[in-house]
Amino acid sequence: MEEHREDITSGGLTTGEVARRLGVAPTTVRSWDRRYRLGPDTRTDGRHRRWTPADVARLERMCALTATGMAPAEAARLALSGEPVDVPKTAPSRGRRKAGSGLSLGDARQECKGIARAALRLDAAALDDLLAAAIDRHGLVTAWTEVIVPTLQAVGRKWERSGERYVEVEHFLSWHVSCALRRGLPPAAVDRPGATTLLACVPGENHTLPLEVLAAALAERGLPVRMFGGAVPVESLVAAVRRTGPAAVALWAQSRTTASPPLAQHVAAMGWGVRGARRHAVVLTLGPGWAGRAVAGLSRPRGLAEAVAALESVVRTDS
Structure with missing residues (x-):
């Protein structure tokens, strides 16, 4: 309510309200301001953005143009210039899509x-x-x-x-x-004992891109992560787990020929810490290679969002 009253008195919308109106993330609005100079014409004394109807109209045009597949830089140029351009009628309106949907x-x-x-x-x-x-x-x-x-x-x-x-x-x-x-990720989160997530491809597996996006998503949330990449040898993986004592280990396998249930079980059984208070990592098996090769007691998230939620829950709880 306080933010809404400020908008009325200042004669402009906040970045959050503009983002909700357009159906995009607030970071997108700020990024377009920074990269393409699509920000508001005026700001408050505290340098806070206040968006007028004309400012919002430029962003709406930007959304409509990029939705057609036009490169953002060119869309921004046209949005700022006001040049006439035919936007296909089939292009979706971002204002009709709820943020986050x-x-x-x-x-x-x-x-x-x-x-x-x-x-x-x-x-x-x-x-x-x-x-x-x-x-x-x-x-x-x-x-x-x-x-x-x-x-x-x-x-x-x-x-x-x-x-x-x-x-x-x-x-x-x-x-x-x-x-x-x-690009644009925050600095790596400071490791905390027992709060790190270790990401690795199983031996013989070199498809690292899905693990890279998972690492980026965890970093966005401020969670410490160690990424080891493709085809990590068994001995190296075991040594890394022993040295870091992670809260969770995610093992990626693209192919059924590389997925190794015995390896996953071995990592899950590893323990560290003082006797009587031994700790174990939660092991997640990720990727299509694990389909039909379920490992008893281990989680197998079906997609990126599910994997991020599972790992965040483990790390937050363990911390």
């Missing part, structure tokens, strides 16, 4: 197409711009699940159907996604 099907398709086209052109600048905008607009978990993963899958199908002619496109896209996940 995910993407409409049309919205996801348009953003996937824009990212895929930039990847096919090997256009690094446009690809970075589009990936950053998707993460800013929807948040890391939703952008990964509903925009980035479908695009990666579509690019993968394209090179499979074309005799692997486009394998460079898949590698190019994966690298830029990996870079986008790290």
